[in-house]
Amino acid sequence: MSKNPFSFFWADLRGRLPYRRYREREDRGRRLRALFFSLLTLILGAAYILWAGIVIFRDPGVQDVLFLGAEVLSFFLLAVLAADTWHLRYHTPAGLAPAAAYPVDIFVPCCGEPLEVIRTTLQAVAGIAYAPVQVYVLDDGGSPQVAELARSLGCQYLSRRQEGLPLGDSKSGNLNFGLSRSRGELILVLDADQVPAPDILTRLVGFFRLDRLAFVQTKQAFFLPEGDPFYNGDEVFYDAVQLSNDQANAVISCGSGVLYRRRALEEMGGFTTWNIVEDVTTSYELLSRGWKGIYFPYPLSRGLAPQTLAGVYRQRFQWCLDTMRLFFWDNPLRKPGLNFRQRRHFLLIMLSYLVSGLVFPVFCVIPLLVYLRGDSSLLGQETMYWALRGAYLAATILMFRHLFVRGNALKQFKMLCCLFPVYGAATLLALFYPPGRKPAYRVNNRRPFAESREWWCLTPHLGVILLHLTLPLLSLWLGWVLPRLIVFNALFSAAIIWLLADLVLTVIAKPQWSPVLDPRRFYGA
Amino acid sequence: MALKRRWLAWFLPLIFLGLILWSAWHRDPDFWRSGASLHQAARELSCQGETLQALELARKAWNREPGNTRYGVFLGWLYLERRQPREALEVFRRVLSLDGRATGALKGQAQALELLGDRAGALRLLEKYLREQPRDREMLQFAAQFAARSAGDQAAAIDYYQRLYQETREPQVRRQLLDLLIAGERFKEALPLQEEEAGEFPENQEAWHRLALLHYWQQDYQAAAQIYQQLLARGAQDAALRREAAQAANAAGQVDQALSQYLWLYGRYQGKPEYALALARLWSRKGNHAETAAVLAPLVKDKPEPELRRWYALELLLTRDFAKSLQAYEAAWQAGDTHQETIVNLARLYAQKRHFAKAAAFWDEASRRQLLKGDLAWEAALTYSYARRYGQALETLGPLHRRDPQNPKLLLFMGQLHLYQENWGRAAHYFSAYLKEKPGDDAVRQQLAEVLSFKPETREEALGQYAAILKRRDDLALRLKRIALLLQNRRWQDAARELKNCPRAEEPRLLREQARLCLWLGDLDAALAHFQALLSKEPRNREASLEMARVLIYLGRAPEALEVLRTLRVGQAGVRLDQPGDRVLLTAHIEAALAGRDWPEAQRWALRLFCSQFPEKHRPARDWTEARSWLKEGKPPAGLDLEERTWVARALCHHPDLEKNGEISRTACDLVILNLRKNRYHHPSLLILAYLLPRLPRYEDLSRMVRRLPGIRADSPEYVAALAFFDGNLGRQGGKLDYLLHVLQEYRRHRWPHSPGELLALAELARELGDTRAASRYLDRALALRPGDQRLAALKLQVRLDRKDWGGALKILEKQGNDPAAVLKAAHLYLYRGQYEGVKAAVQKIPAGNASYPQALLLQARACRLQRSYPEALKTLERLSGRIPQEELLMERAQVLEGLGDKQAAAVYEEIIRRHPESQAARVARARRDRSRGDWARAYRSYAQALKQAPQDIELLNELEYIRQQMRPQVASRSFPYARGERRPEEGSRPWQFSRYDREYLGRSLASLMQVPQEGRILVLPEAIYFTDSNKLYGGIIRFAAGFWITKVLPVQLAVEYREYNQNIYSQIGWQEKKPQAIEQHQKNTVSANRLRRAEVALSLGPLTVGERLRLSGEIIGRGYWRRIDQRVYHKWYGYPNINPGFPQYYGQDLLLDFSHKENRNRLFGSLSLGMHLSPRTEATLTYSRRDIFDQDPHLYPRLYQGEGVLNLEEARITGVHQVDLAASHQFRPGLDWRGSLGGAFFSDNNRRLTVYQGLFWQALKQPRMQLEFNPHVYLAAYRQRQQAYFSPGSYLAMGLGLNFHRQFFRLPTIILQGTAQGVGQHGDWGPALHGLAALEWEPVHNFFFNPYVFYFREWVDNYRLLSVGLSCRYAF
Known part of the structure; x- marks a missing residue:
């Protein structure tokens, strides 16, 4: 198969590809449409940016230059996204038939999670239908109850605390500790709240027939309220981005529900420890060393997701900080051992954080600057602007629609925008934490069922909404700026309000749990 | 809920966008259009003549793109088109600041400056530009045309044209330049250009003709005549050319050549007047008057010009034919010739014929035309004196007097002339000047004093002259004259002193004069004494008796006055003993009755006086209706005089049926209107009419008054406007009434009476009619004239109190010092005014042992209560225990408790009721008890009962108003059933002004409920x-x-x-x-x-x-x-x-x-x-x-x-x-x-x-x-x-x-x-x-x-x- 997307597109369009892989032929229609709209979006976007650049550089103002910069960066992200995600790779739900009975070690790291949660997980782990398997409960909390529970369920209990070992490197240190005390050829890592399906190993182990395969990452599922208000399900990532990563051998390990090959880890010296959590960095390292990773796009475990905005902030902040530390201090463009497509795929995640954290605030600020300062290079060119930007936007929407067939791209986009304070802070903070100096790791699910409304989290959003509601009216009434310019920018303001209001309303509303997915019942809380 | 939340997330931006769009549209409906589109639309509208809309759009376009000079120039010219140069100038300046070479803006700026009146600035602007760009032909052309528009800038225009001509050398430019030079009379510069033109086009007769004209205008007549000769050689039959040649020859002094040209023209056009006149002038110049008269004679026959007539008359005069000359002048005068020569010569000729009236008339004409100068003035004055027209004579002599001011004969003569004309000041001036020359002439000095006394401003001088005479000889008549003059001059103190020093006269005439002067001065007692002295000498002096009776009336001794009057009735022929015979006596009776407040008696005498107008009736009328019916029958009555009418009307004011019986009010009005027609500033009549107007029973009577009152030009624009103003305030009827009252008040304000006695009488009248405001004003004036008069001061205080003018009354009381009675009164007044600290301060001034101290303390307690200082009020009441009646103390205590919100107040009220169940205090206590319980309906009834006994009790009325206010129906919400906070403070203190019973909607009865729909x-x-x-x-x-x-x-x-x-x-x-x-x-x-x-x-x-x-x-x-x-x-x-x-x-x-x-x-x-x-x-x-x-x-x-x-x-x-x-x-x-x-x-x-x-x-x-x-x-x-x-x-x-x-x-x-x-x-x-x-x-x-x-x-x-x-x-x- 050609690596050139254009020749691939041409061949695919004519139906001349061999279509050997699972669902490759079935996905052809979507793929072609996605590729077509991606190309269209890029062409229209380029035309728009070229035009805007010419107009702005005739009479550049501060806000115009900022605006152009933000648009260029967004376009760049779109370009990377379009180039990366149109081609997806699927696997059969049953997996491959195992070539041999690999001995598997199951690591359940925990550190102070509620006993009920651990019990539920361990009970499910005990129900996994595979042999030979050995379960290790890696308890950094050193809890006797957990130890008792583990022993009662036939699991091996290991605790650095009880053995008097230092608790460095948090989860990755704990996993490395487990690695040193176990012998299994394959290692399944499950978070303490992740309840596995009984057939998890029977469906995954078969992939290790492939010699250079380092890990298989399964799709993650969560106990979520109705409507998934914080988009913890993240279908765009799990149903599109990871599939495309699989296509480019750039699968990212999510740290749980992942089956590693011991040999690959040992070649690397264990799980990587320089970043805060081990998952992304370990898979990044493994792939850069020529190993392969596979994404198995079916959920084989289900766990807890943060239910409050503060929890979401904490979790995403950690992810973003991890990723941006990689971006700043171990950038995929400079990472030896990666091919171009892998570099691009890793870059995509980083760029998305960058755009959310830095570019979205710029988009928020620009209309406000216009209301205050009143000059814009685009004044008088509104019709042209709307024609070009409208076409570009329409093409983008169509592109997303076909790129992310299963995920709710709009919701993902909104979440990306709404989390701008977190991503912005994490991006800036990553600059101050080079390798060798890392911030503390915080366990997410210590109090998974605590309900609190943390209104302070919404302060930036409410502030931005208030400014966008009041400034244009003020500017209009006091005659600071031409009405035409205000109306023009008010469309942006309306869009920003629309984007941010969703999160505010989500926080206001009490989450509704369907009885099926209510974690309290399952974890016995 | 999720669905709703999503909708909310959609609606918020949409509402926001809608609001923004609406606001933007509201601010500028064209906000969505671009600058180019606006500019295009503005151009199209401008082409269609819709400049206003075009201007609006152009302004918006310019605002959209302030850097686009094209829009700016267009906007500026639109402003100019709309005649808004200031705005245009602003725009052009901005355009020029963007592009200094925008000639359109420059032109526009010049135009705008011109429209703003700064033409010099515009020219400076153009000059500045042309200094920088001296070869810009377009701007040179514009500048030249611009400058040429004003005569004052011709020089600049010429300069620009010269520069332009140097650039272009175009004949059209030269032509315009030449026109300008000629218009500017710069012939010297024009000549070479014209010569250049003539040289360029030698066959062009026009060019040569212009050249000849230029020479002529430059007074180079020889050269001009020469060119004309050349031109005549080419076209000898050209009459116009020949006329110009004749003028040129005439100017060049070539008389014979000119004569020959004119004779040719005279012959050719058969005596055309134009040429005849020129010929006559030339003959006259040569001294041949007979030829001149002969040439002029035919012209004079056919409606000649006045100058021609005069010229002809003069030529006849020069030929010494006077009769014909006179005829010619007369004809000229009749034809409307008003030349000095004609008028003066005619006056002289008539005077020569001793026709002085006619001669004076011509001197009048000469004087009117300011021709009387030098010797002509003497001639005219003499003629006037012969014609017995002293004023004109004086006027004409004025210049002579100025030339010789010390001439005594002239001074005396002029003084006499002024005296004849009643020019007192001037007469006095000339008499004074005469007396400077001859100071011993007493007759002339007395004459001077009398002359001086005629004018108010010279009365002081007259007094001086009298004093000068009295120094030489003491004469009682002269002293009385001087005192009268002092009174006339309002020097009341001096007059009083003089009158006191004056010995009582022996002569009855002087004694009566003395009494009258006392009366004038307001010294009623002295006047009475003088009259009594006079009557002791002449007991039968009827006039003196009457006047004495009046003095008695003024003194408030009406019964004595009646006694005096009764004596006068005796002995009159044909009159019953109980009836006065003459009108004067009747009037005096009315006065006496009014002074005694015996209104029916006054009306009886008034009816009798009124009926005295009808001597043919053998009996007085039964009533006013009959008396009025007599007016309508037969011939008009002899009528009453001003004073009599006033007294009758005044008596009628108190008639019980005044407001019911229209005949009475109309009669009274007729009488005072007659008075006002005689003297529209007659204060008594004005006061009476002001009293009568609001009591007229019909609107028609009021309308009739408008037409009858002097000084109102009914239906004139001023009247309509004034009435509209008053109508606007009060409606038709109220407006008209208010307007009339206003007019009457203005009349009173225009001219005030000056004597204290008169003012006092007027104040009495005003009080009698209930107009305390006017009374107060009269008393103020009287007191200003006689500041130390205690009687006046007491009257004034009373009037102030009647008027509820507490401030004024307090001022008067303050002047009375620390007198406890006055202080208590002042405390009362402070309480009325709501100045509670003032009450307390006043109470402090009263010593504790004084009899009025308890009352003062009670006042203090009330003040404290009204001040909401309840503990202090209770403390004060404790001090009062046993010093005032128990009911009063309890009542006050209960009110304090009620104010405090203590429900025990009701018990205290009950105590009052129990003590004296049937008293007024009990009724009031009952009402207040109900009020304190919040039982408004019962309180309303109780107050009504209490008020039946004391209908004028203002405190009770106020409290009733408060109850009414509480009973105002209130439509209340469930959430807020009553008002919090306080209503406006003025409403709290004067509720009757804000809540009137008849305005209470639905509050009257159930019957009114039926009217609701x-x-x-x-x-x-x-x-x-x-x-x-x-x-x-x-x-x-x-x-x-x-x-x-x-x-x-x-x-x-x-x-x-x-x-x-x-x-x-x-x-x-x-x-x-x-x-x-x-x-x-x-x-x-x-x-x-x-x-x-x-x-x-x-x-x-x-x-x-x-x-x-x-x-x-x-x-x-x-x-x-x-x-x-x-x-x-x-x-x-x-x-x-x-x-x-x-x-x-x-x-x-x-x-x-x-x-x-x-x-x-x-x-x-x-x-x-x-x-x-x-x-x-x-x-x-x-x-x-x-x-x-x-x-x-x-x-x-x-x-x-x-x-x-x-x-x-x-x-x-x-x-x-x-x-x-x-x-x-x-x-x-x-x-x-x-x-x-x-x-x-x-x-x-x-x-x-x-x-x-x-x-x-x-x-x-x-x-x-x-x-x-x-x-x-x-x-x-x-x-x-x-x-x-x-x-x-x-x-x-x-x-x-x-x-x-x-x-x-x-x-x-x-x-x-x-x-x-x-x-x-x-x-x-x-x-x-x-x-x-x-x-x-x-x-x-x-x-x-x-x-x-x-x-x-x-x-x-x-x-x-x-x-x-x-x-x-x-x-x-």
Whole structure:
């Protein structure tokens, strides 16, 4: 198969590809449409940016230059996204038939999670239908109850605390500790709240027939309220981005529900420890060393997701900080051992954080600057602007629609925008934490069922909404700026309000749990 | 809910965008258009002539793109087109600042500057540009044309054309340049150019002709004549050319050549006048007058010019033919020739013929034309003197006098001439000048004094002249003359002194004069003495007797005056002894009767005086109607004089039927109008008319007055405008009346009487007619003339008090020092004025032992009470104990207690009633007692009874007004039933100005209620409430209410209300079943949408007072309910494998069921309440009511009047409640009350409830505009059964502290804050509860209140909260 997307597109369009892989032929229609709209979006976007650049550089103002910069960066992200995600790779739900009975070690790291949660997980782990398997409960909390529970369920209990070992490197240190005390050829890592399906190993182990395969990452599922208000399900990532990563051998390990090959880890010296959590960095390292990773796009475990905005902030902040530390201090463009497509795929995640954290605030600020300062290079060119930007936007929407067939791209986009304070802070903070100096790791699910409304989290959003509601009216009434310019920018303001209001309303509303997915019942809380 | 949230997220930006769009459109409807589009549209509109719209669009285009100079230039020229140069200039300047070479803007700027009148600036601007760009032909052309437009800038224009000509060398430019040079008379510069033109085009006759003209204009006549000769050689028959050649020759002094040319022309055109005149001039120049006259004679025959006639006459004169010359001058004069030569020569000729009148007439003409100079003036003066026209003579002699001012003969002659003309000042001047020359001439000096006394400003000099004569010889007549002059000059003090020093005259004539002078001076006693002396000498002097009688009348000794008058009746021929015969006596009788305030007697004499006009009638008229009928029959009567008419009218003013009988008022008006026609500044008549006008019975009489009153030009524009002004204020009738009164007042203001005696009489008249304001003014004037007169001062104080001019009265009292009586009076006045500190200060001045001290202390107590300083008032009253009557003390004490809010006040009032049950004090106490109890209807009746005894008691009237104000029907909202804060302070102190009985809408009787629909003034006061609670119950209430009183006894309120409740509930019931492989779970999910609508009509009556202690009130309510429940039920089964509960298996066996339930009900509810006063401080109320569960117990959510107690709408049934409540309250001291209630309720679903409430109310802060109240309380509700559907816990115990605060900022809405913090015990648990209400009370229109508010309730035990937002209105009629 050609690596050139254009020749691939041409061949695919004519139906001349061999279509050997699972669902490759079935996905052809979507793929072609996605590729077509991606190309269209890029062409229209380029035309728009070229035009805007010419107009702005005739009479550049501060806000115009900022605006152009933000648009260029967004376009760049779109370009990377379009180039990366149109081609997806699927696997059969049953997996491959195992070539041999690999001995598997199951690591359940925990550190102070509620006993009920651990019990539920361990009970499910005990129900996994595979042999030979050995379960290790890696308890950094050193809890006797957990130890008792583990022993009662036939699991091996290991605790650095009880053995008097230092608790460095948090989860990755704990996993490395487990690695040193176990012998299994394959290692399944499950978070303490992740309840596995009984057939998890029977469906995954078969992939290790492939010699250079380092890990298989399964799709993650969560106990979520109705409507998934914080988009913890993240279908765009799990149903599109990871599939495309699989296509480019750039699968990212999510740290749980992942089956590693011991040999690959040992070649690397264990799980990587320089970043805060081990998952992304370990898979990044493994792939850069020529190993392969596979994404198995079916959920084989289900766990807890943060239910409050503060929890979401904490979790995403950690992810973003991890990723941006990689971006700043171990950038995929400079990472030896990666091919171009892998570099691009890793870059995509980083760029998305960058755009959310830095570019979205710029988009928020620009209309406000216009209301205050009143000059814009685009004044008088509104019709042209709307024609070009409208076409570009329409093409983008169509592109997303076909790129992310299963995920709710709009919701993902909104979440990306709404989390701008977190991503912005994490991006800036990553600059101050080079390798060798890392911030503390915080366990997410210590109090998974605590309900609190943390209104302070919404302060930036409410502030931005208030400014966008009041400034244009003020500017209009006091005659600071031409009405035409205000109306023009008010469309942006309306869009920003629309984007941010969703999160505010989500926080206001009490989450509704369907009885099926209510974690309290399952974890016995 | 998720769906709604999503919609909200969509709606917010859309509403925001809509608001922005609307605001932008509102600000600028063209905001969406670009600069280019606006500019194009502006150009098109400008082409269509719609410059205004074009200007607007061009301005917007320029604003859109301020850097586009093209738009700017276009906008600027549009401004110029609209004649708005200032704006244009601004625009052009901005354009030029952007592009300095924009010639369009430069031109426009020059134009704008020209329009602004700064043409010099425009030229400077162009000059500056052309200095920088000297070869710019376009701008040179523009600048030249621009400069050429003004005659003043011809030089600049020439300069620009010269520069342009140098650039272009075009003949057209040269032509324009030449025209300008010629117009500017710059012939020297024009000549070479013209020569250049002539040289360029030698065959061009026109060019040569212009060259000749240029030579001629440059006075180079020789050269011009030469060119003309050359031109004539080419065209000898050209008459015009020959005429110009003749003029040139004439100018060059070539008379013969000119004569030959003119003779050719004269012959050619057969004596054409133009050439004849030129020829005549040439003959005259050569001295040949006969030839001249011969040439002129034919011209004179045919309507010649005046100059020609005069010339002809002069030529005849030169030929010495005088008769013909005179004829020619006369003909010239008759033809309208007014030349000096004609007039003077004619005057001389008539004077020569001794026709002085005619001659004087011609001198008049000469004088009018200011021709009388030098010797002509002497000639004219002489002629005038012969014609006996002294004024003209004086005028003509003026210049001579100026030349020789010391000539005595001339001075005396001129003085005499002035005297004949009554020019007193000038006569005095010439006499004075004469006396300087001859000072010993006494006759001339007396003449001078008399002359001087004629003018007010020279009376002082006249007095000096009299004094100079009196130095030489003492003469009593002269002294009296001098005193009269002093009085005339208003030197009252000097006159009084002189008169005192004057010996009593022996001669009756002088004695009478002396008496009159005393009367004039206002010294009535002296006048009386003089008259008595005179009468002792001449007892039969009738006039003196009459005058003495008048003096007696003025002195207020009317009976003595009548005695004197009676003596005068005796002995008159043909008159009965009891009847006065002559009018003077009749008048005096009227005066005497009026002075004695015997109005019928005065009217009798007035009728008799009036009938004296009809001597042919053998008897006086029976009444005024008959007397007036006599006026209409036969010949007009002889009539009364001014004074007589005044007295008759004055007497008529007091006629009892004045306002009923139009004949009387019309007669009086006729009389005074006649007076005003004689003297429109006759003050007595003006005062009387001002009294009569408002009492005229018909509007037509008033209209007639407008036409009859002198000085009003009815239907003139001024009159219409003035009347329109007054009409605008008061309507047609009131306006006209006000206008007339205003005119009369203006007349009085125009000319004041000057003598104190007259002013006093006028003040008396004004007081008699009730015009205290005018009386006060007259007295002020009189007092200014005689400052030390105590009688006047006392009168003035009385008038001030009559007028309620407390300030003025206080000033007078202050001058009287520390006299206790005066100080007490002053304290009274301070109390009237609301200056309570002033009262206290005045009381301090009275010594404690003084008899008026207790009264002063009582005043001080009242002041303290009115100042709301109640403790101080009580302290003052303690000092008064035993010093004033007990009733007064008790009354004051009770009022203080009432003000303090102490319910004991009623007991004190009762004490007064008990002591003297039938006295007025008891009636007042009864009224005040009812008022203190808040029983307005009874208080109203009691006040009415008290006022029957004292109808003028202003304090009682005020209190009654307060009661009326309280009884104003009020349509109140449920949430805010009464007004907080204080009304405007002036309304509090003077309620009668703001609430009039006849303005009280619906407050009169039930009968007036019937008129409501006809008047179209049905008032509805909507209030709307939205609430939502944590049980997902939400809804709204809309209410309309109206209120009124029935016969001032029973207040009624009528209300219509609509409510809607909604509750959407999701419920889930599940159970599990254990099986070997899995746990099966069954779920039943129910979604129910419940809605209840309720409408009611409520009529509430009361409270109605029965007896003195009982109060009844009731309410009847009809309600309709419409209830609907929609339910959807579905079942689900799940299986959970034992091994892995995280992955449940969905069995998918769903069952879906839908239910709907509707229910309509009607119910009648109501309540009856009986209240009673157990003691002055204790009240109790027993209430029976029938309600439903939607009516909340007021103690549970004390401020949630719209409260909602239903928790589950699906399960709640329409349940009725019979409830009996016993409530009681007791006041411990003012500001500290206990209130408690005990109630039992019986529900129709067999539930029961017992409620107990105990609360203390402490007013920590009580000010008129601010109040802070704390309320610790405990409330218990115990139910027999727990009903989850409505709020019925087993027991509910709440203990807490409430806070009630309101604050009114001056002229701003009142802020109302209420809050309660409670500890609540419910089914065994305790927890906190909070209520909070924040509201504004805003009164945008008088008596119309808006109350927006937010109420929040939170209870932590059941985690229940409720938020309610509302807007209610209230109106007090």
